């Protein structure tokens with residue numbers, strides 16, 4: 490049973506046996522993410538003082554200008570996971586292709602692959618608005634000891650064994666699940682320890698917050714336009730409140746605590762949407778469902794989508810169960 494203010498380290502050890510394949514490997518993996526998150530948090534917190542603001546000068550495979558903090562966070566997570574010899578492969582928003590991790594003597598019998606969005610909400614880095622990191626963990630499908638292949642990464646979200654995010658905001662938190670509910674841990678920066686501050690997090694079934702970039706309204710599908718009109722009507726407990734931080738992790742986190750829906754639909758500009766299935770939508774959908782919420786692409790459950798590409802994009806509707814259901818009804822009707 491999760492005890493409030495338990496440290497993350499204690500929680501990981503205590504709950505290890507809950508995990509079907511428990512061999513300590515997944516615990517060590519979560520511990521590595523905890524460590525890398527502290528390294529990144531340290532840099533984020535003094536972003537204005539050190540040369541970490543602004544663009545790094547390169548573009549990633551998505552055609553986006555990489556920010557210096559994107560690159561820093563990417564290196565921090567890859568280095569930590571590689572050095573601790575805890576995974577056999579890593580895929581990242583900031584890497585064109587997946588990385589094969591070769592352990593000692595070129596043999597790697599680690600069982601897990603990790604997919605990460607090292608820095609989520611990059612457009613907010615330079616303006617001191619909260620950003621995050623998102624991670625997703627799978628057991629490999631190829632034989633242990635052999636180099637990973639793309640098949641180890643292109644698995645549907647319902648096969649995740651763990652997922653979570655770090656939010657670097659007014660406080661720094663790790664929120665994750667290994668399939669037994671969602672727990673949130675807050676970092677005490679003075680001593681560098683995470684404490685269980687939000688045990689058993691649950692999405693309220695209903696909410697009154699909607700998060701969507703209405704600046705793209707004219708490009709939205711009719712169903713989304715109709716749903717936004719519905720949110721703005723004077724009726725029942727509406728109009729809802731519009732809140733959009735522009736960092737998926739932060740918008741999701743607020744909506745999970747208060748009740749709400751986040752929508753990044755396909756648009757006439759981006760027919761497949763903007764967010765990436767493997768390291769943004771799958772892990773957030775996993776957390777949402779573990780917390781009693783739901784996530785779809787407007788019709789199909791996100792976790793049931795069979796991935797075909799490492800950086801593929803999907804429309805994303807995620808949050809309080811009844812709000813997502815209502816938005817899907819508008820998408821079907823349109």
Ligand SMILES: O=P(O)(O)OC[C@H]1O[C@](O)(COP(=O)(O)O)[C@@H](O)[C@@H]1O
Nearest residue numbers: 606608609610611612702735736737
């Ligand atoms: O500026 P827009 O088009 O509203 O997009 C904001 C969305 O894009 C993202 O920044 C994409 O993530 P990255 O910053 O990791 O590329 C989300 O965090 C956010 O919700």
Ligand SMILES: [Mg+2]
Nearest residue numbers: 606609610769
């Ligand atoms: Mg992102």
Ligand SMILES: [Mg+2]
Nearest residue numbers: 582606608609
């Ligand atoms: Mg990112």
